[in-house]
Structures are given as structure tokens and as C-alpha cells.
Amino acid sequence: MAKGQLPPCDSTQAADILTGLWLGFVNLEIKLGVRPPLTDIEMEERVKQGIENLLKILKT
Template identity: 70%
Template sequence: MLEGVIRLESYLTISDEQFEKSFGLPLYDVLKSFGLRYVKFINNREILRWGRLIASAAIKTPNLPERFFAAGPGRGQYMLIALLSQAIAKEPQVAADNLTGLWLGFTNLEVKLGVRPALSAQEIENRVEHGINVFMAFYANKNQIN
């Protein structure tokens, strides 16, 4: 049941249908749409509770964290890698990790620990756009964007 809930939550970031429709669209637009939903989801303090629940349940079900990861964060990261691999042939996994780092930064930890309020919709949009701009400039400079 828990795995099903995680999968439904993961679809808030990007559904299978949205993922399929993303191919062939301009990279910036695809990344912005994905990034806005992703950062909004991660920015939620409820994620911290999910982590605690998974850690507690893992005592009785040791493979639960792996299943949780595959149904939720792993699924999203796989999709981001696939989207980026259309434009970045060399090491799209590293590129996806770099981009999510730009989107989340240290602020993510501050929100999770409760030392700062969750990001506003405008702050999320600013972070996503800034992250994409830095990302695109870096990869374009390295001649790695198709």
C-alpha cells in the first residue's frame, strides 16, 4: 500500500503520459515544467515524514527503502536522465544530478530541518529558472548540448 502511495506522489512530478509527450519539445520548456513540479514536491516538509516512515518500516521490511526509491525519487531521476539524454549524449546521469543540485541546493536541507519556511511558488520558479540557465550555459559552453 505504501509503495502505491509513493507511486501516486511520484506522478505529481511527471506522469507517464507527460513524460512521453516531453520528447521533441524544447529542452528549456521540458526542464522548467519538470523542475517546477519536482521542486514543489521536494520542498514539502511532508517528505521528511515519509523518510521517517520508510526508515521505521524498513526494520520489518528491509527492501522497502529500495522499493520506495524505485517508485518515487528513482523514477523521477530516471525520467530526468532520459529527457536530458536527448540533448546531452555524454553522461546524462551526471547532468541530471547537477541540475537537481542547482534546483535544490542547501535550501532543501534548511526547509527539511525547519530552519526556514518552505519556498514560495515564486521562489520555486526563480530557483528552477536560475538552475536551468546555469545548467544550459555550462553544458552549452562545453559543447555538450545537441
């Protein structure tokens, strides 16, 4: 935000949204034991996608 790359926003809310994007429904499936834990590659991809989606949300 200080560099003008992101619009002003509530950082706590943004962190909550990003965490939700990272966890998604897969987190519940893992906790319920209906799917195995994410691999390192799957986790990296979810982080990448979550950040990209958060940036899109903040820019709208």
C-alpha cells in the first residue's frame, strides 16, 4: 500500500480473506479424512493462486 501497488484496505480483513483462499474447502476435506493432506507442490500452487486472487479482489 505504501508503494501504491495496492489500494488502501483493512489489513486484518485482507489477511482473513487470503487465509480463506489458501484453506478453502480442501482444509475441511483433509480434517474429515476424505482426502490426503496436500503435497508440497499443491500447497505452493494454492498459495500462489490465493495471492493472485486476493490481489484481484483488492483491485476491484
